[in-house]
Amino acid sequence: MPKSLLHPDSDAIQLEQVLHALGDPVRLSIVRQLAAGDGEMTCGCCSVPVSKSTKTHHFRVLREAGVIRVRLEGTSAMISLRRESLDARFPGLLDAVLSAG
Amino acid sequence: MPKSLLHPDSDAIQLEQVLHALGDPVRLSIVRQLAAGDGEMTCGCCSVPVSKSTKTHHFRVLREAGVIRVRLEGTSAMISLRRESLDARFPGLLDAVLSAG
DNA sequence: TTGATTGTTCGATGACAATCGAACAATTGA
DNA sequence: TCAATTGTTCGATTGTCATCGAACAATCAA
Numbered sequence: 001m002p003k004s005l006l007h008p009d010s011d012a013i014q015l016e017q018v019l020h021a022l023g024d025p026v027r028l029s030i031v032r033q034l035a036a037g038d039g040e041m042t043c044g045c046c047s048v049p050v051s052k053s054t055k056t057h058h059f060r061v062l063r064e065a066g067v068i069r070v071r072l073e074g075t076s077a078m079i080s081l082r083r084e085s086l087d088a089r090f091p092g093l094l095d096a097v098l099s100a101g
Numbered sequence: 102m103p104k105s106l107l108h109p110d111s112d113a114i115q116l117e118q119v120l121h122a123l124g125d126p127v128r129l130s131i132v133r134q135l136a137a138g139d140g141e142m143t144c145g146c147c148s149v150p151v152s153k154s155t156k157t158h159h160f161r162v163l164r165e166a167g168v169i170r171v172r173l174e175g176t177s178a179m180i181s182l183r184r185e186s187l188d189a190r191f192p193g194l195l196d197a198v199l200s201a202g
Numbered sequence: 203t204t205g206a207t208t209g210t211t212c213g214a215t216g217a218c219a220a221t222c223g224a225a226c227a228a229t230t231g232a
Numbered sequence: 233t234c235a236a237t238t239g240t241t242c243g244a245t246t247g248t249c250a251t252c253g254a255a256c257a258a259t260c261a262a
Binding site: 026053058061 | 222230
C-alpha cells in the first residue's frame, strides 16, 4: 500500500531528527500510546485529533526518524516503538521522555 | 537591554517545548558547547554559523523552553545550562542528549 | 564625550511543516 | 463479485520557524 517503507538502521538514527520528531504534540502522544500498550497497535487504533492523512504523515516522520517501526498486515499497518534501537543508540533518552509527567 | 528576560520555573518546564528546542542543529550545538565548558559563557563566545540576530533568536527559544539561563552583565549576556532544573524535571534526559555521539 | 563592543528589536523573506479533503489502492468478508 | 475497511497519495492551504540586515540601546574604555 505505501510507496516505500524505509526504516533507518539503528546506527543511522540521528539524535536531532529524533528530538524533532518527538517535539510535536501529536507525535509525542502517539509515542506515549505505543509505550503504554505493549507490542504493536494498528494505525487506526491510535487516537489523535487529526485526519487520516495527517496521521499518515506523522507516522512517516516517526518512522523515518527511527522512532517507530511500521509493518503491513493485510490492510492494516502495525506500529511499534523501536525501543531496542533507541536504547542502543541513545541510552536513557526514551526512558527519560516516557517517564516525564 | 532585552525587553524581558523570562525564565520558566523548573516546575513549569514543558517536555514538548524542550524537545522542540533541542531539535534544531544550531540550538543543539549551543547546548553542547555550554555543556562542554563549565559554568557560563558569553553569547558572543558561542560559535554558531548564523548572524547575531539569529543567535539572539535561538537563545530566546532555549531560554523560554527552560533549557538555558541568561544573565546580563554589563553589555554581555552570560549563558548557562539549567542542568539542575532539567535533571529535576526530566531525570536522565539531558544526560542522554549530551552523551549521544 | 566619543567610539567601540555587545547584544536586542523590528520587519521582511523564504523554507519547511502541519493540516485537510478527495481520490486511489489493497485486502477481506459477505 | 461487491462493498466495506484500512490506510496512502496528491495537491492545496495555512501557519510556523529560521534567517537576515538595519537600526537601536546600553555599557565601557580611552
